[in-house]
Amino acid sequence: MIEGKQIFFTYGFAETDKNPVLNYVDLQIPDGQIVGLFGENGAGKSTLLRLMAGLLVQKDRGCQILLDGKPATQVRGEIACIFEEGTFLPDLTPKQYGDFLADFFPKFDRAYYDKLTAFFKLEEKAAKHMSRGQKAKLEIAAGLAKRTKYIFMDEPFLGKDALTRQDFMKILSGSLTGEETLILVTHELESVETFIDRAIVVHKGKLAADVEMDDLHHEGKNLMVLLKETVGYDENAYRDLFAEEE
Numbered sequence: 001m002i003e004g005k006q007i008f009f010t011y012g013f014a015e016t017d018k019n020p021v022l023n024y025v026d027l028q029i030p031d032g033q034i035v036g037l038f039g040e041n042g043a044g045k046s047t048l049l050r051l052m053a054g055l056l057v058q059k060d061r062g063c064q065i066l067l068d069g070k071p072a073t074q075v076r077g078e079i080a081c082i083f084e085e086g087t088f089l090p091d092l093t094p095k096q097y098g099d100f101l102a103d104f105f106p107k108f109d110r111a112y113y114d115k116l117t118a119f120f121k122l123e124e125k126a127a128k129h130m131s132r133g134q135k136a137k138l139e140i141a142a143g144l145a146k147r148t149k150y151i152f153m154d155e156p157f158l159g160k161d162a163l164t165r166q167d168f169m170k171i172l173s174g175s176l177t178g179e180e181t182l183i184l185v186t187h188e189l190e191s192v193e194t195f196i197d198r199a200i201v202v203h204k205g206k207l208a209a210d211v212e213m214d215d216l217h218h219e220g221k222n223l224m225v226l227l228k229e230t231v232g233y234d235e236n237a238y239r240d241l242f243a244e245e246e
């Protein structure tokens with residue numbers, strides 16, 4: 001269970017910031033749930049994800065987010081982060097990185113990692129010499145093979161070719177046992193429409209929408225509709241750019 005009460009976060013000074021990224025929000029995610037975090041650029045999705053994963057810590061206000069009642073820093077072995085910037089060590093090759101992960105993560109599934117890196121056709125060269133998409137694949141192989149209870153993903157589709165994106169969703173579905181709690185930040189709404197259980201829209205410091213996908217679909221809506229309604233999207237706003245000056 002991920003639980004946070006009165007989550008507050010600002011990158012500036014808490015005492016003076018009138019527009020914090022997260023403005024006293026409550027969050028509860030039960031075990032085994034797959035949750036998508038959505039919102040406009042700069043809304044605070046990645047910040048919230050990093051607070052959950054313990055990569056950012058709340059400063060002087062609000063309460064810490066807890067995983068099974070403990071701060072993320074105390075359950076590192078149960079957390080896999082699949083982020084664009086990567087958590088790999090740049091000088092290590094896929095095999096060396098696998099050795100490293102096997103030492104660090106108690107449930108690391110080396111055979112599965114080797115299968116994934118082979119499937120992704122990753123060459124045996126240092127991560128720093130790989131392309132952006134290859135690094136992203138290495139992250140996915142590592143993240144999924146850790147077999148952790150908590151998986152945090154930030155823009156997992158970024159930098160991947162169209163075929164890999166398709167494979168990725170299938171690999172992800174196939175890798176999960178149903179026990180994992182997976183939190184996913186993405187702008188690729190269509191790709192996750194039927195994959196996630198619950199959608200949260202971050203907007204103006206709040207969790208402005210928080211719905212079960214079954215309920216959303218029963219209402220005849222999809223993620224795009226939810227997002228537009230929640231942020232009050234104006235289809236015609238762009239026209240002002242081309243309006244004639246008086």
Ligand SMILES: Nc1ncnc2c1ncn2[C@@H]1O[C@H](COP(=O)(O)OP(=O)(O)OP(=O)(O)O)[C@@H](O)[C@H]1O
Binds near residue numbers: 044045
């Ligand atoms: N390291 C940082 N230092 C200062 N401000 C930051 C930092 N990282 C993010 N911010 C600011 O915090 C706010 C939330 O950023 P965040 O990255 O969480 O948004 P996001 O919803 O993930 O956006 P995007 O969809 O563009 O990735 C933004 O206003 C951003 O400018």
